[in-house]
Ligand code: ARG
């Protein structure tokens with residue numbers, strides 16, 4: 054290997070946004086030749102480059118064995134270039150150069166699942182953000198766009214050879230080998246390059262775009278999984294049409310390929326015309342995957358498809374801008390999904406994810422702005438903050454603008470920046486120019502960390518029939534981002550007549566958008582107030598409707614007012630929001646549970662008929678994990694567990710016969726659509742849980758027969774959970790049966806692992822048993838996540854024997870797969886809130902890990918976690 058000594062001692066590895074510089078060379082075109090052999094892969098690439106600024110010519114490369122390099126046809130000797138572990142540099146390159154390099158790489162031993170790697174019998178790539186430099190020497194940064202021509206060659210035992218773009222040529226090569234040449238006509242950054250070599254079957258379909266382009270659609274998977282690809286295919290066609298209708302964006306190539314792979318670090322990847330998907334995000338089938346997974350498949354398919362415009366045609370200037378493409382694309386896929394199921398429930402689920410993951414992240418040591426201004430390892434910034442808070446910023450702007458103006462803004466964005474690599478500022482400026490509304494203040498949301506606290510107070514004056522709402526906002530101080538400013542907060546609100554339950558028509562000059570009843574007040578000061586007139590009775594105010602801003606609202610509601618909102622609010626989301634506030638008060642502040650029980654009992658029968666999925670969400674008792682994240686000190690997981698258990702018991706008792714009656718009266722097979730059937734299944738499973746709590750042992754027969762008679766995974770799993778988690782006499786039998794049925798179905802088997810790991814009384818032995826099972830595999834992130842995620846469903850377990858489990862994983866993966874290792878370690882982020890002596894014990898273990906890890910991924914996370 055040819056690696057020159059690296060003179061720079063591992064000093065500070067932090068990269069800063071302020072240091073951004075344009076690349077000194079552009080790449081007009083790249084010709085890649087990738088030849089796969091069993092024990093190595095040879096990559097030859099020829100780059101045509103053109104100088105655009107002064108400076109060295111820099112090609113990034115990592116773990117590459119350089120065989121030869123030539124410049125403008127002349128072989129270079131070792132003294133004519135510099136080479137270290139990160140890059141190859143040529144000090145005085147001419148303005149126009151053609152550089153050819155030949156390297157050897159080892160996908161067959163690549164366990165990091167980054168760059169080109171072998172997953173089982175399949176070779177695939179994952180290049181975002183910095184994987185391409187592990188394939189060949191290249192200016193691997195998103196602001197270098199080029200035309201890629203790729204020749205892929207392999208043994209014929211791998212009949213499928215794919216890369217981005219159009220297939221130009223196929224042919225035979227020596228020694229029973231063959232090749233294919235692909236060319237992608239659109240200029241793209243290297244992180245969007247993909248290639249696939251393997252033996253896969255394919256599901257084909259077609260779509261004609263609004264511009265009349267006939268597109269071949271192909272989903273590749275192993276043969277037996279092809280029947281599980283139909284839902285994804287439908288979702289793909291639906292997404293293509295949805296983007297035409299809602300954003301005026303049509304697809305731009307003649308083919309769109311998706312490849313399913315069982316070993317993948319993340320959900321999926323939007324490579325141009327050749328998406329690569331974790332099987333968990335593309336395979337969907339009622340028999341093998343749950344309703345939730347089916348919904349997720351559709352939203353991830355949409356997400357990756359939508360990236361074609363927001364991410365690929367318009368990409369990021371640098372990785373600090375990641376939320377430019379991710380925040381916008383998540384917002385787009387959430388909007389798409391709101392059309393697929395009960396839109397209230399889609400919003401409920403998105404807000405639940407935000408509050409369960411992003412809010413805790415943003416209140417602890419890993420807190421960062423949606424657009425950070427420094428990082429050590431960019432892979433650590435594919436976070437809930439970048440994705441989910443990023444989406445909320447776009448939602449806020451779209452709420453303020455309304456549909457029409459928002460569309461004018463996005464049209465302007467596509468008009469200005471198609472084919473470019475841009476910044477968050479460019480996006481906000483285009484929205485502003487297109488809509489005619491100045492949105493520049495929203496940049497503060499991108500640049501600041503922390504969840505704002507929004508304190509509101511209401512005062513009714515009967516003599517003037519007016520109601521005054523005053524607001525105050527604040528952000529927790531942050532050592533790395535000291536200069537925090539007030540942000541623009543759109544507060545969607547409504548006033549209800551407390552006597553009649555009717556909604557007032559809002560009268561106030563200060564409303565931003567006032568479409569008769571649904572008002573939005575733009576609060577953008579440290580403090581301000583708004584007065585409503587014509588309020589004839591003391592009102593009940595509903596604030597932050599549809600969760601119009603990602604803030605922590607503090608308003609002194611009485612429990613009765615919250616019960617009132619559950620009853621009279623006009624949208625399902627707002628009803629749910631009232632239940633969540635009520636439940637949080639019961640669980641964290643010791644309020645009486647009866648107000649909630651009575652209100653739910655009153656409201657539910659109606660809701661069950663109209664929207665069973667929404668009905669199921671009204672029973673969302675905040676998880677122990679979420680409740681724990683609301684506690685900033687002296688956190689005792691066991692206390693929260695006890696309190697939550699006792700609330701559930703009270704609820705079960707309070708609901709009485711309602712549970713069994715509801716269970717027996719509902720039938721998913723007679724519902725009008727998938728969303729309703731999914732709701733009925735969810736409700737039935739919840740009721741099973743309550744019946745078990747009531748101590749009614751007939752529940753085991755109900756669950757057992759539900760398990761045996763269904764062909765639907767959500768029903769089967771719901772029944773399995775109740776049996777296993779309650780240690781029913783049938784538990785071992787059904788577990789064994791589940792295993793026998795699904796042992797060759799990886800995604801279903803993940804559920805089998807998860808159910809057992811999530812047993813409330815799981816012990817260290819349970820987990821040891823699972824991770825020494827023959828089907829457990831540390832090379833398959835989905836399997837690791839099944840057990841770890843299951844374990845973490847019970848924070849009492851996470852914070853006892855779970856601590857060592859996660860530390861061991863982080864240590865092991867630090868070397869094998871640091872991206873996943875860093876993620877799993879983050880489960881322990883809130884260690885500092887624990888009550889003593891646990892706090893010090895965990896801290897000591899984290900400190901001890903420092904010396905044992907090497908990767909930038911795990912080290913950066915560990916250092917940040919300990920920096921409280
Ligand atoms: N861009 C992908 C998406 O659609 C995610 C890629 C994540 N990759 C990573 N190395 N963290 O969201």
Ligand code: ZN
Pocket residue numbers: 356360378379382
């Ligand atoms: Zn994305």
